[in-house]
Amino acid sequence: MSRFDLSATVLKTVLAGALLVATTPFASASARGSEDLPALVNTFIGTQDEGNTYPGASAPFGLVQASPVGSHYAGWRFGDEKIRGIGHSFLSGAGCWEQGGQLVVLPVTGSIGLGGDFDTSDAKNFDNGKYGSRYTQDGGAGQAGYYKVRLTDYGGIDVEAAALTRAAAERYTFLADAKTGHLLVDVSQANEKHRVIGSEVRVVGDRAVEGKITTLSFCGGHEYATWFRIEFDRPFKAFGVWGQAGGTPGARFSMESEHEPLNGAWLSFNMSKGRSITATTAISHVDAEGARINLRAEGMKDGKLIPFDAMRKSAQQAWRDELSKVRITGGSHDDRAVFYTALYHALLQPLTGSDADGRYRGYDDAIHVADGWTYYEFFSLWDTYRSQNQLLALIEPQRARDIGRSLLAIDAQGGWLPRWGYANFDTNTMTGDPVTPFLVDLWRYGALKGLQGEAWKALRKNAWGVPPLQSRFEGRAGNVNYLKNGFVFFDRTFPSKGSDVDVDPRNGGSATLEYALSDCSLSLMADALGEKADAAQLRMRGGNWRKLWDAQLGEKESAFTGFPRPRMEGGGWFTPPTGTYSPRSSYGFHEGTAWQYQWLVPQDVPGLASAMGGREDMAKRLDAFFAYDELLADPQNAARKAWVGGPYSYYGQYRFNPNNEPTMHVPTLYSLVGQPWKTATVLSAVQTLFTNAPNGVTGNDDLGTMSAFYLFSAMGFSPLMPGSGQLLLHPPRFERVEVALAEGRKLVVEADGANAPHTRYVRGASFDGRPQTAVWIDVDRLERGGTLKYQLADGPDVSGWGTRVEDAPPATCPAGLDR
Numbered sequence: 001m002s003r004f005d006l007s008a009t010v011l012k013t014v015l016a017g018a019l020l021v022a023t024t025p026f027a028s029a030s031a032r033g034s035e036d037l038p039a040l041v042n043t044f045i046g047t048q049d050e051g052n053t054y055p056g057a058s059a060p061f062g063l064v065q066a067s068p069v070g071s072h073y074a075g076w077r078f079g080d081e082k083i084r085g086i087g088h089s090f091l092s093g094a095g096c097w098e099q100g101g102q103l104v105v106l107p108v109t110g111s112i113g114l115g116g117d118f119d120t121s122d123a124k125n126f127d128n129g130k131y132g133s134r135y136t137q138d139g140g141a142g143q144a145g146y147y148k149v150r151l152t153d154y155g156g157i158d159v160e161a162a163a164l165t166r167a168a169a170e171r172y173t174f175l176a177d178a179k180t181g182h183l184l185v186d187v188s189q190a191n192e193k194h195r196v197i198g199s200e201v202r203v204v205g206d207r208a209v210e211g212k213i214t215t216l217s218f219c220g221g222h223e224y225a226t227w228f229r230i231e232f233d234r235p236f237k238a239f240g241v242w243g244q245a246g247g248t249p250g251a252r253f254s255m256e257s258e259h260e261p262l263n264g265a266w267l268s269f270n271m272s273k274g275r276s277i278t279a280t281t282a283i284s285h286v287d288a289e290g291a292r293i294n295l296r297a298e299g300m301k302d303g304k305l306i307p308f309d310a311m312r313k314s315a316q317q318a319w320r321d322e323l324s325k326v327r328i329t330g331g332s333h334d335d336r337a338v339f340y341t342a343l344y345h346a347l348l349q350p351l352t353g354s355d356a357d358g359r360y361r362g363y364d365d366a367i368h369v370a371d372g373w374t375y376y377e378f379f380s381l382w383d384t385y386r387s388q389n390q391l392l393a394l395i396e397p398q399r400a401r402d403i404g405r406s407l408l409a410i411d412a413q414g415g416w417l418p419r420w421g422y423a424n425f426d427t428n429t430m431t432g433d434p435v436t437p438f439l440v441d442l443w444r445y446g447a448l449k450g451l452q453g454e455a456w457k458a459l460r461k462n463a464w465g466v467p468p469l470q471s472r473f474e475g476r477a478g479n480v481n482y483l484k485n486g487f488v489f490f491d492r493t494f495p496s497k498g499s500d501v502d503v504d505p506r507n508g509g510s511a512t513l514e515y516a517l518s519d520c521s522l523s524l525m526a527d528a529l530g531e532k533a534d535a536a537q538l539r540m541r542g543g544n545w546r547k548l549w550d551a552q553l554g555e556k557e558s559a560f561t562g563f564p565r566p567r568m569e570g571g572g573w574f575t576p577p578t579g580t581y582s583p584r585s586s587y588g589f590h591e592g593t594a595w596q597y598q599w600l601v602p603q604d605v606p607g608l609a610s611a612m613g614g615r616e617d618m619a620k621r622l623d624a625f626f627a628y629d630e631l632l633a634d635p636q637n638a639a640r641k642a643w644v645g646g647p648y649s650y651y652g653q654y655r656f657n658p659n660n661e662p663t664m665h666v667p668t669l670y671s672l673v674g675q676p677w678k679t680a681t682v683l684s685a686v687q688t689l690f691t692n693a694p695n696g697v698t699g700n701d702d703l704g705t706m707s708a709f710y711l712f713s714a715m716g717f718s719p720l721m722p723g724s725g726q727l728l729l730h731p732p733r734f735e736r737v738e739v740a741l742a743e744g745r746k747l748v749v750e751a752d753g754a755n756a757p758h759t760r761y762v763r764g765a766s767f768d769g770r771p772q773t774a775v776w777i778d779v780d781r782l783e784r785g786g787t788l789k790y791q792l793a794d795g796p797d798v799s800g801w802g803t804r805v806e807d808a809p810p811a812t813c814p815a816g817l818d819r
Contacts, residue, residue, distance in 0.1 A: 035336065036320070037144070037319070037320055037323040037324060037340055038143050038144035038145055038146070038316040038319040038320055038323065039143050039144075039316075040336060040337055040340045040341075041142075041143055041144040041319070041323070041337070041340050041341045041344045042142060042143075042337050042341050042692055042696075043055045043056070043142035043143065043144070043147065043341070043344070044078065044142045044694050045337075045338070045341045045345075045691075045692065045693065045694065045696040045697060046092075046093065046345065046694070046696060046697040046701050047076065047077055047078040047694045048077065048078040048079070048693075048694035048695040049647055049694075049695045049697075049698060049699070050074075050095075050647035050648070050699055050700060051093060051647075051694075051695070051696070051697035051698075051699065051700065051701050052074035052075075052092070052093045052094060052095065052700050052701065053074075053092050053093050053345060053697065053701055054067040054068075054074070054075045054076065054090045054092060055067060055068065055076060055142045055147060056068060056076075056086065056090070056142075056147040056161055056163075057145055057146055057147045057161040057162050057163040057168060057315065058090070058092075058145070058163050058348055059145065059163050059164050059165045059315060059318055059319075060165075060318060060319065060322045060347045060348070061165070061347065061348065061349065061350065061351060061352050061376065061399065062163055062164070062165050062166070062168075062348070062351065062352060063165060063166045063283065063284075063294070063351055063352040063353070064088055064089070064163060064165075064166060064167060064168045064281065064282060064283045064294075065087075065088060065089065065090045065163060065168065066086050066087075066088055066147065066161035066162070066163050066168040066169075066170055066281070067086065067087060067090050067147065067161070068083045068084075068085070068086060068087070068135075068147075068149065069083070069084045069085055069086070069087040069101045069104050069128075069190070069191060070082060070083055070084060070132075070192075071084075071129075071192055072191070072192060073097040073098075073099070073191055073192045073193045073194070074090075074091075074094065074099060074191065075087065075090055075100065075101055075191050078694035078695075081134065082132035082133055082134055082135070083106075083132055083133055083134075083135045083149065083151065084104060084106065084128040084129060084131075084132035084186075084189070085104035085105050085106035085128055085132070085184070085186060086104065086105050086106070086159065086161060086170055087100065087101035087102060087103060087104045087190065087191065088102060088103040088104075088105075088168060088228065088281055088283055089101065089102045089103065089190075089226060089283065090191075091349065091351075091378060091703060092345055092348045092349060092701060092703060092704060093345065093697070093700050093701025093702050093703055093704065093705075093706070093707075094218075094380065094700065094702065094703060095648075095700040095702070096218045096219040096427075096429065096499075097192075097193040097194070097219075098191075098193060098194045098195060098215070098216060098217045098218050098219070098221070099191060099194060099217065099218055100190065100191055100194065100217075101190035101191030101192075101194055102187075102190045102194075102196070102213045102215060102226050102228075103185070103186075103187060103211075103213060103226070103228050103230075103281070103283070104128055104185075104186040104189055104190070105170065105183055105184065105185050105186070105230070105279065105281075106128065106131070106132065106133065106151075106183070106184045106186070107151070107154070107157045107159065107172040107174070107181060107182070107183055107184075107277070108131065108133075108154045108157075108181075108182050108183075108184060109154040109155050109157075109174065109178050109180065109181060109182065110154065110182075112182060112240065112247065112249070112266055112268065113247075113249060118131070118182075118184075118247070118266075119247075120240070120242070120246050120247025120248070120249065121246050121247075122246055123242050123243060123244060123245070123246050123247070123260075123262040124262065125247075126184070126186070126242040126247065126262050126264060127189075127262060128184070128186050128189050129189075131184070133151040133152065133153040133154060133157075134151070134152045134153050135149050135150060135151050135152055136149075136150050136152055137149060137150075138150070143316070144316065144319035144323065144340075144344050145162055145163060145312065145315035145316040145318065145319045146160070146161070146162050146312050146315065146316060147160065147161040147162075148160045148161075155174070155175050155177070155178055156175050157172060157173065157174050157175070157181075158171075158172070158173040159171075159172055159173075160173075160308065160312075162308065162311045162312040162315040162316075163315055164298045164299075164311065164314060164315055164318070165298060165318075165352050166282055166283075166294035166295075166297065166298045166352065166355065166356055167280060167281065167282040167294055167295055167297075167298035167299035167311075168280070168281050168282075169278055169279065169280045169281070169299065169305075169306070169308050169311045169312075170278070170279050170281075170308075171276055171277070171278045171308040172276065172277045172278075172279070173275050173276045174271055174275050174276075174277075175275075176275060178271045178275070179270075179271055179272065180237075180268055180269065180270065180271060181268070181269045181271045181277060182266050182267065182268050182269070183232075183266065183267045183269075183277065183279065184264060184265075184266050185201060185209055185230065185264050185265045185266070185267070186263075186264040187199040187200070187201045187211050187213050187263050187264050187265075188256060188258075188261055188262050188263035188264060189261075189262075190213075190215060194215060194217065195215060195216040195217075195258060196213060196214070196215050196258060196261070197214045197215060197216050197223055197257065197258050198213075198214045198255070198256070198257045198258065199211065199212065199213045199214070199255070199256060199263045200212050200253070200254065200255035200256075200263075201241060201253070201254055201255075201263065201264060201265045202252060202253045203239045203241070203251075203252040203253070203265055203267070204252075206235040206236055207231055207232050207234070207235050207236070208229060208230065208231045208232070209229070209230045209265055209267065210227075210228065210229045210230075210288060210291070210292075211227070211228055212225055212226070212227050212228075212288065213225065213226045213228070214226075217422060217423070217427075218420075218422045218427050218429065219420075219427055219429045219498065219499040219502070221422050221425065221427040221429075221498070222422075222423075222425040222427070222472070224285065224422075224423040224424060224425065225285070226283050226284070226285060227283065227284045227285075227286070227287055227288045227290060227291045228281060228282065228283045228284075228291050229281070229282055229288070229291040229292050229295050230279050230280065230281045231279070231280050231295060231299070231300075231305055232267070232269075232277060232278065232279050232280075233277065233278040233279075233280075233305050233307075234269065234273070234274065234277065236267040236268055236269050237268055237269060237270050238250075238267075238268040239252070239265065239266060239267050239268065240265065240266055241253065241254035241263075241264065241265045241266075242254065242262060242263065242264055242265070242266070243255075243256045243260065243262065243263050244256060244260035244262075247266075276308075278305065278307070278308045280295060280299040280300075280305050280306070280311075281295075281299075282294035282295035282298070282299055284355050285353065285360070285361050285377070285423055285424065286355050286359050286360060286361050286367060287367075290355040290357075290359060293355055293356050293357050294355050294356050296356075297356035297357075298356065299311075319344070322343075322347055323340055323343055323344065323347075324740075325395045325396075325739070325740040326343060326395065326711075326715070326737065326738070326739050326740070327736075327737070327738040328714075328734040328736065328737050328738075329734060329735050329736035329737075330734045330735035330736065330754060330755035331733065331734050331755045332755075333692075334691070334692040335733065335734070335755070337692045338690050338691060338692050338696065338710075339710075339711070339714055339733075339734075341692075341696075341707075342690065342707035342708070342710045342711050342714075343707070343711060345701055345704045345707040346388050346391055346392075346704035346705075346707045346708045346711060347392075347396075347704070348703070348704055349378055349380070349384075349388075349703040349704055350376040350377060350378045350379055350403060350406075350703075351376065351377055351378045352374060352375075352376060352377075353374075353375045353376050353377035353378075353406070354369075354370040354374055354375035357369075358370045358371055358375075360375040360377075361423075361424045362409065362410070362413035362414070362424060363410050363413045363414025363415075363418075363421075363424050363425060363426070363472075364413040364414060365424065366413070368409070368413065370402075370409075373401075373402045373405060374399070374402045375402070375405075375406050375409065376402060376403050376406045377406070377421060377422075377423055377424065378421065378422060378423070378703070379407065379418060379420065379421040380420055380702055380703040380705070381418070381419060381420060381421075381430075381434035381435050381438050382419065382420065382429075382430035382431070382432060382434040382661065383430075383434075383661050383702035383703060383705040384434075384438065384702075384703060384704070384705050384708075385434045385435075385437045385438040385441065385722065386661050386664050386665065386705065386709070386719075387664060387705055387708035387709045387711075387712060387718075387719065388703070388704045388705045388707075388708035389438050389441055389442065390441055390445065390708075390712075390719040391708045391711060391712070393441065393442055393445035393446075393447050394445065394739065394741065394779075394782075394783070395739060395740060395741070397445075397446070397447055397741075397742045400442055400445070400447040401442075401447045401448065401449075401451075403442070403447075404439060404442040404443075404447055404448050404451065404455065405451060407421075407435065407438075407439060408451060408454050408455060408458060410426075411458040411461075412458075414426070414472070414473065415467070415471055415473065416461075416462065416467045416471060416473035416475050417435040417439075417458055417459070417462050417473075417475070418435060418473065419433075419434060419435065419473075419474065419475070425472060426472055426473050426474070426498075427498050427499070428473070428474040428496070428497050428498025428499065428502060428503070429498055429499050429502050430502055430590070431502055431503070431504050431506075431507045431510060431511050431514065431590045432504065432510065432511050432513075432514025432515060432517075432518070432590075433462065433463070433475075433476055433514055433515055433518040434514070434518075435459075435462065436459055436462065436463065436518035436519075436521055436522050437517065437518055437521045437722030437723065438722075439455055439458075439459060440459070440521045440522055440524065440525050440722055440723040441521075441719075441722045441723060443455060443525055443723075444524070444525075444722075444723050444724070444725045444779065445725070445779055445783070446783065452525070452529060453529070455525075456525060456526070456529055456531065459522055459525070460522075460526075460531075460534065462475055462476065463476070463518070463519065463522055463538070464479075464483070465479065466479045466480060472497065473497075474496070474497045474498060474503060474504075476504065476515065477494070477496075477497075477503050477504045477505060478504035478505045478508065478511050478512075478515070479515075481569065482512065482515055482544070485547075485571065486512075486541070486544045486547040487508070487512045487544060487547040487548055487567050488504050488505055488508040488511040488512045488515065489505055489508050489566075489567055489568055489569040490505065490506075490507075490508030490509065490566035490567060490568060490574050490587070490588045491505040491506065491508065491568075491569060492506050494506055501590070502590070507588060507589060507590035508566045508567065508588050509548055509564055509565065509566035509587075509588035509589045509594065509597065510588070510589040510590045510592065510597050510600075510662070511590070512544060512545070512547065512548050512564075513545050513548065513564065513597055513600040513601070514600070515541070515544065516541060516542050516543065516544040516545045516601075516603070517542070517600060517601075517602065517603055517722070518722075519538045519539075519541035519542045519544070519813075520538065520539060520541075520542025520603035520604075520721075520723075520812055520813035521603075521721070521722040521723035521724075521812075522538050522723070523535045523536075523538035523539040523542060523812075523813065524723040524724065524812065525723060526538055539813045542603045542604070542812070542813030543604065543607070543813060543815055545564070545600075545601050545604070545608075546607075546611070546815065547567070548564040548565060548566070548567065549562065549563075549564055549565075549611055550562070550563060550564070550565040550573060550581075551611070553565055553581065553583065555582060555583055555584070557584075557654075558621075558624055558654070560612075560621055560624070562611055562612055562613070563583040563594045563595070563598055564594050564597055564598055565581055565583075565588070565594060566587060566588025566589075574587060574588060583595050583598075583654070584652055584653070584654045585651075585652070586650075586651035586652065591650040591651075591660055591662065592650055592651070592653070592657070592660070592662045592663075593651060593652065593653055593654065595625070595653065595654035595655075596653060596654075596656075596657060596662055596663050597662055599625075599663065599665070599666045599669060600662060602665055602720060602721040602722075602812075603721055603811065603812040603813040604811045604812070604813055604814055604815055605669060605672045605673070605808070605811060606811050606814065606815075607811060607814060607815035609673055610815075615673040615674055616673075618669075618673050619670065619673050619674075619675050619678070622666070622669060622670055622673075622678070623678075624654075625654070625655060625656055625666070626642075626643075626655070626656050626666075626667075626678075626682050626685075627642035627643070627655060627656075628678065628681070628682075630642050631681055631682065631685045632681065635681075635684065635685065635688075635758065635759060636688055637688075638685065639658070639685035639686065639688050639689055640688070640689060640698075642655060643655055643656050643657065643658050643689075644658060644659065644689065644698050645657075645659075647659055647698065647699035647700065648699070656682075658686060658689055658698055658699070658706075659698050659699025659700070659706075660699060660700075661702065661705060661706075664705075664709050665718075665719075665720070667679050667682040667683050667686065667713075668718055668720060668728045668730075670682065671728055671729075671730065671775040671776075671802060671808065672728075672775070672808045672809070673808070674802070674803045674804070674805065674807070674808070675798075675803070676730065676761075676762060676775050676801065676802035676803070677761045677762075677796030677797070677798065678796075679728070679730050680730055680731050680759055680760070680761050680762065680796075681759055683713045683730055683731075684731075684759040684760075686709075686710070686713055687710065687713060687714065687733060690710045713730070713733070714732060714733035714734065714737075715732055715733075715734075715737045715739070715749060716729065716730060716731060716732030716733075716737065716749045716751065716754075716788065716790065717729055717730070717749070717777070717782070717788070718730065720776060720809065721809075721812050723812075724809070724812050725778050725779040725780060726776045726777075726778065726779075726809045727776060727777050727778070727779055727782060728775060728776050729762070729765060729772065729774075729775055729776060729777060729788070729790075729802075730762065730775075731751060731754060731759075731760045731761065731762055731790060731792055732749050732751050732754050732790065733754060733755070734751075734754055734755060735750070735751055735752060735753070735754045735755055736748065736749070736750050736751075737749040741782075741783055741785055742783070745783070745784065745785030746785050747782055747783075747785055747786065747787075747788065748786070748787040748788070749787075749788045749789075749790070750787060750788070750789045750790070751789070751790040751792050752791075752792065753792050754790070754792060756794075758794070760792040760793065760794065761792065761793050761794070761795060761796045761797070762790055762791070762792060762793075762801050762802065763791045763792060763793040763797060763800065763801060764790075764791040764800075764801050765788065765789065765790050765791065765801065766788075766789050767781065767786055767787070767788050767789075768786040768787055769787075772788070773801070773802070773804075773807060774802070774806075774807050774808075774809070775801075775802035775807050775808060775809075776808070776809045
């Protein structure tokens with residue numbers, strides 16, 4: 001076996017641990033304090049254990065990506081035996097099977113023709129699952145904006161990729177003895193399980209290929225089209241296409257459907273005139289001209305393709321500018337690699353949706369123009385409303401504004417706000433009403449100035465209405481009963497417009513809690529805008545979590561009594577055939593259980609504590625939830641042992657699930673019941689799960705949301721109730737964090753000794769020299785800039801900082817208000 005041969009076993013043996021980061025050069029750079037941030041990023045973090053990240057190149061919020069496609073549904077997974085090619089459309093960390101990978105290009109050698117290495121007599125010879133290449137990352141790279149891998153078949157070929165917002169480039173370098181090099185452009189295959197409904201490809205002149213690919217995407221979503229153009233830096237000497245008739249040399253056009261599933265083109269290059277071929281690709285979701293415009297705007301200069309090295313330089317500078325918005329001091333090399341990779345992942349989505357000329361395809365399928373702003377698409381709102389949204393609002397205020405404006409454009413053009421917006425349609429994936437806390441937080445963080453009236457109008461319609469049957473949008477499908485009786489009833493037979501499990505009544509318990517949280521959040525916006533009557537009604541609805549609270553429901557395993565429980569349409573409690581409802585069962589709660597969803601009451605933590613028997617009893621329940629004693633006994637390993645099941649082990653769980661969003665806020669609840677040292681313990685344990693390795697994310701990263709959760713834990717403050725502007729204070733992971741804010745302002749977090757190898761606890765805090773006794777701070781104060789300084793200690797002070805009742809923020813929608 002040569003040094004360039006690879007199998008899953010060899011890769012795991014050779015590259016175990018902090019995979020694919022050249023630790024020696026980085027270590028020396030660390031000693032000099034001169035680490036280059038794009039090179040510090042390790043794009044292979046999350047490519048194992050269903051983290052579903054991709055290792056290839058993308059710009060911040062880029063429309064196009066260039067990343068390997070293997071045998072995994074999210075693209076390429078660490079340990080895949082072969083690379084089938086470089087695809088050009090990816091999402092980072094998503095969980096649904098159908099998600100990108102279109103337009104797959106692979107460099108090969110050999111003969112193409114009748115009886116050749118690629119026998120044109122049968123299209124099956126052009127199946128990329130068969131002709132894909134083995135590879136090695138020895139000498140490769142996975143950095144922000146740049147990817148490199150060596151293909152070990154076909155004589156050995158180096159593949160490099162770089163990406164700007166709307167154009168990406170690959171450089172394919174063949175060995176010196178290769179006389180002819182081919183590029184296979186596959187338009188009929190994408191990521192595993194991603195259905196290509198139809199595709200066409202056209203060879204244009206002697207330097208370009210164009211086409212269109214229609215796919216059916218994302219959890220049973222809708223069909224949508226991707227147009228593309230690839231230009232090469234040198235002419236090809238021969239070409240052809242393949243389809244149901246086999247391969248046809250010299251043919252320029254092919255169009256096939258999924259019923260004749262193989263379709264593509266090959267381009268052959270004379271390698272005696274140079275070992276490398278650069279292919280520059282642009283895509284568009286608007287039309288063919290959009291792809292051409294994007295390529296000319298970002299892949300060319302003065303009518304010529306931008307050389308690959310110049311493209312890479314520009315791509316990595318774009319990332320350098322973005323990543324430098326948060327500067328950290330202290331910690332090990334691995335700590336910093338994890339931090340900046342998390343920041344990288346959090347800045348990949350949503351994707352740019354408008355072409356270089358401002359055109360975009362709206363939710364009415366018409367072409368619109370974003371004049372002076374950028375339209376974004378691909379909104380995983382159920383995930384991102386909890387952490388990534390707030391991060392962008394802080395460090396990307398203009399982009400956050402355009403994201404909000406994009407959602408309002410969706411409402412204006414499609415008729416309703418989306419839940420999980422994919423390309424130009426709503427997949428209706430996930431449950432609840434995530435768009436409300438998402439937009440309200442953008443408003444609260446100042447990103448919707450001048451747009452608040454439009455936002456209120458859209459959000460009010462969403463909160464009081466249900467989209468009609470003929471609408472693609474599902475909205476609050478459980479709203480009729482919720483508005484009448486205060487809860488979404490549990491009905492697994494309820495018709496769905498999207499995924500079979502995601503319509504709200506099929507998850508009546510969690511949907512009720514999500515609606516109530518959203519209503520309370522919206523009440524804050526309504527009140528500020530002078531909509532007093534609506535604000536009062538929304539505050540009252542914010543207490544609807546109590547409609548699900550079964551004070552008599554107990555379980556023998558824990559001896560705790562009182563849990564949320566789904567109700568049937570008539571109002572009775574749901575009871576399974578066994579006659580006993582278990583809070584650890586999957587009935588009525590989306591991707592979770594009553595144990596996990598019982599905490600989803602950030603709008604009224606005092607009320608929740610009272611329902612659980614008081615602050616002390618709530619803390620004891622939190623201890624059981626987090627296996628707190630185990631965390632103290634084994635701080636470095638207990639979290640993985642006690643919390644982490646399979647990446648999709650959502651049901652039957654009673655412990656904290658670090659792989660998923662519904663329990664993301666729960667570590668902060670300790671601080672709200674007077675035990676902030678336990679928040680520190682739990683967040684320190686959470687950080688052990690984020691590592692500089694392929695399995696460095698324990699489950700789906702969900703378009704950067706889990707990464708943003710980690711980032712907040714490491715920076716020393718975390719968002720609380722959506723719309724409140726409250727940020728919880730806790731120990732940072734680094735001694736100094738500098739966050740660039742709007743208009744040149746800067747937030748500095750200082751904490752001497754924060755990078756100790758053990759948990760540190762807050763002994764005191766100050767902001768701009770003034771004592772900060774409360775465990776929370778308002779976002780308005782942070783956004784003005786200043787210095788947040790922590791005094792840390794090796795042990796907790798159980799009667800010191802943050803332990804008084806008045807140190808916690810007041811309830812946003814307290815029980816009994818407006819009732």
